[in-house]
Amino acid sequence: MPDNGRDGTRNEVSGSAANVVQGRDIGTVNIGVAPPPSAVPRQVPPPPRGFVDRQGPLARIGDLVDAVVAGQDRPGVVALRGMPGVGKSAFVRTVAARFGDRFVDGSLHVDFGPLRHRGGVAVGEVAGTMLRSLGVADQWIPPDLVGRADLCRTMTAEMNLLVVFDGVTQDAQVLPLLPASGRSLVVAASHLALPELIQDGAVEMKLAALDPTDAVALLSEMCPDGRIAAEPDHAAELAQLCGHLPLALRVAGGWLSTRPTWTVQRLLEEFDDTDPFDGLTGGAAINTMFDLAYDDLTDVGKQVYRMAGLLVGSHLHLEVVAALCDLPVKQVRRALDHLSQASLIEERPDRTYELHRLVQAHALRRSLEEDTEGDRTAALRRALRWWLARAVAADVAATGTQRLRVTDPAQLIGDVPVPAMSAKQALDWLENEHANLLGLMRACAEHGWHEPVWQLFEGLYAYYDNRQPLAAWSEAGELAVTAAHLSGNAAAEARARCQMARALQKRDEYAAAHRQLDVARTLAAELDDDERMFASTLDFTGNVHFAQGQYEQALDCFRRALTINEKLGRPRGIALQSWLAGRTLVELGRIDEALSLLASARRFIEHSDGRSLLPRIELTTAAALHAAGRTDEAEDAARSSLEQARELKLTAGEADACVLLARMARDRGDSAAEQQLLHRAEQAYATMGSPRAARIHARRQAGQ
Structure with a gap:
């Protein structure tokens, strides 16, 4: 079995998705196109048809809304408890529909149900999704749960926000994500008690089954043709057999509405109590109701x-x-x-x-x-083919065709129809489908279908590297490394280990990352005619050394990768490795060597598809020239970086260039220019939802 390379644990809630089948310096900024200013989020789905009663709980919620809108010391929190099928989801959706317009900063919605896996949920991943909903760009979202929770509190400190958490099973899923503002309300729905949340001041509300009158009223809403009213005794009996649970009542009423010749009494005659349904109150009747609805289908x-x-x-x-x-x-x-x-x-x-x-x-x-088992297996393989093709197509849309991949994307996409997507649309699609894709990886691993496990991981890499749901990334990496090893594909195993090492690097687990990369380099070195894979392992290794501040080791890796790319004649690879090596030389104070490599990077990038590297190369060049005291040249390079970033609509690149130019203006005593440039940087960071905007604002106010 492979070495999964884990040398410890982090303070995170692991597991992040549903099952399928039961930088240090200005030269290292990750520059990307900033999204346009987002609309106020209104994420809670609309309530279902025929919602009835719940006037008491809704009135209590209304009182809490009045209190938080007026302002108080801490957010209002409701711990809503009720058995499965009692209508908790319908209730919280009704809360949002009835009171949502009183929260001017919008409403967020998280359903933990689909995210559960083996008892855990990646709360850090949920925090990242919430931050993006609040307008924070990917490059400013911290990699760990603590950092994300801190930023959530910072972003919500002044907000008037409604947050709905559905399907909660642990207090720890909610506590780190509570907004900081006393003008916000949180509703957490669970079938379990949430004692820590209540001890922290939450108001507990218990949602019981409907009373008999309201249960019959729901039947009438679902079957509005008068039959329920015509048979009040039979309707009351039907409601009782359904346990007065809204889910079962909806199915019963909906079933009757599609059988206009049936009476309620005839439906009752179909019930028996021979098939209990997981011990649920009214379970036998509920199960029978589902059977009846099923039998009525084509x-x-x-x-x-x-x-x-x-x-x-x-x-x-x-x-x-x-x-x-x-x-x-x-x-x-x-x-x-x-x-x-x-x-x-x-x-x-x-x-x-x-x-x-x-x-x-x-x-x-x-x-x-x-x-049959064969029927189910064949069905899952067909679904797997669709998901794999769509994931690979999204990965190509997000990162282009020249990135190193073990399997040709065209081979995996085949004849599956895939839509055209922008890079941002592709990353959004991967995020929306991540629960299904990670669950599919688990299912494939359990079935012994090794190849699609590592292929799905390779297709998810653009999403993982950009949005960094670290717990899920690490789990997926472990699955992929194991699957690639068991399938006997050395190239796939080397690639999976590199991509998992990146996740470990982001978690500051450097020793574990190096263990993965040691094996990856050994595997890659043994591949015939695949020097590009070995160069990639050096790239990943160099980046871990750079993150550790081990610049000599990083430089050695980047130089060796550069030599291979030069031999292979790959302009983009030459440009990238030249920039990485140049950036490292700046840290080592070897400015002349750095400038030579950066100039080479600039030349080669003009003959590749990597134009987005140009602003980074220019900005690193400007920082090197500034460190060398070549002020005029540094300012020219910084302005060139600014112009290129503006042309490519790289908002982060514009902001970073303005910050460096402001530092240069301060050094020459031009406070007016410094303030103007900082103002531009602040505006750019604010557009991206970056916390750096607040720091730049404070610096401007202090006149520093």
């Missing part, structure tokens, strides 16, 4: 329902379900519409679908009863 509808039950994730794409079923998309869309009408599946505003966990459990049970 053959295609039944197949779609069973296949959807194989996947436990945050959402389902129409195309994935079609791939699972091996059916045309139009036919599957019609079946999903019927499932939605029967309240067995919910269509989301983004045109994806989700199943309540109780419904998913029922669908999986029917698949286990009716489909």
Whole structure:
């Protein structure tokens, strides 16, 4: 077995996704296109059809909203508890719909249900998603949970914000993410008690099953043609058999609405109590209700329902379900519409679908009863092919075609239709699908399908390196390294170890990163005619040394990688390694050598697809010239960097160039120019949601 390279643990909550199947200096800034100013987030989905009652809890929420909007010392927090199927999600969505407009800074929504895996959730990843929703650009999001939680509190300190956490199972999922403002309200919904949250001042609310009158009213909302009112006694009995639980009542009412000739009494005659449903109150009746709704589906509808039950994730794409079923998309869309009408599946505003966990459990049970293991395996392989093709296409859209990859992307995409995407759209897609993709990696590993595990990891690398969900990145890396080793693919194993080492570097686990890279270099050195892979292992190794401040070792790695790229005649690789080596020489104070390499990098980048490197090269050149006392030349290089960054719309590059130019203006005693440049830098950082904007503002106010 391979060495997974872990030499310790971090104070993080690990695991980050759903199951599928049960720099140091100005020259190292990661420059990227800043997003446009974001709209006020309104993330909580709309409430479902036919929401009834809950007037008491809603009135208590209303009182809390009045208090937090008026302002208080700390945020308002509600710990909402209720059994599965009792309507917690519908309640919190109704809260947002009713009171959301009183929170001028918007509403955030996190559903922990799809993120659970083996008892843990990557809270740091959730914090990163929240920060992006608040307008913080990727390059300013700290890599660890502590840093992200601190930044969340900083960003929310003055906000009037509603935050909804659904599917909570641990206090630790919520406590680090509480906003700092006393004008914000948090609602955390769970089927468990949350004692630490309550001890910290949260108001506990218990959501019980509906009372009999409201349960019948919900049946009437779902079947509004008068039959419920015409049979009040039978309707009350039906509501009781459903445990007065909104989920089961919706299914019962929805089922009746699609069978207009049935009476409520006839439906009751279909019930029996021979099949308990996980000990849930009213479980036998609920399970029978799901069976009745299932039996009423067409053959295609039944197949779609069973296949959807194989996947436990945050959402389902129409195309994935079609791939699972091996059916045309139009036919599957019609079946999903019927499932939605029967309240067995919910269509989301983004045109994806989700199943309540109780419904998913029922669908999986029917698949286990009716489909063979071979049927389920073939279905999962078809879904895997779709997800892998889309992930690889997104990776190419995000990073281009020239990046080193073990498998040709065209081979993996094949004839799967993939949309055109910008780099940002591609990264957003990978983030939205990350829960499903990581869950798919786990499922493939459990099935012994080794090759797609490391292929999915390679497809996710652009997302991991840009948005850095470190706990998930590390878990995925371990899966990929093991899978590549077991598949006997030395190139894939070397690549997976390099990419996992990057995650370990970001966690400051340098010894573990070096262990991964030691094995990667050995594997790469043994590959026939693949010097590019060996050069890549040197690149990753050099970056770990640089992060440790071991500049001589880093320089040796970058120079060796440069020699290989020169031999292979790869302009982008030559430019990149020349810049990395030049940046390192600046740290070593060897300015003349640095300037020579940076000039070489500039020449070679003009003959490659790496124009985004130019501002970094120029900025590092400016810093080197400034350190050498060549003031005029340094200012020219910094202004060149600024112009190039502006041309490429690299907002971070513009901001960094303005900061260096402001330092130069201060050195020559031009305070007016310094203030003007700092103001431009502050505006640019603010556009990206960077905390550096506040520091620049304080510096300007102090007149430093």
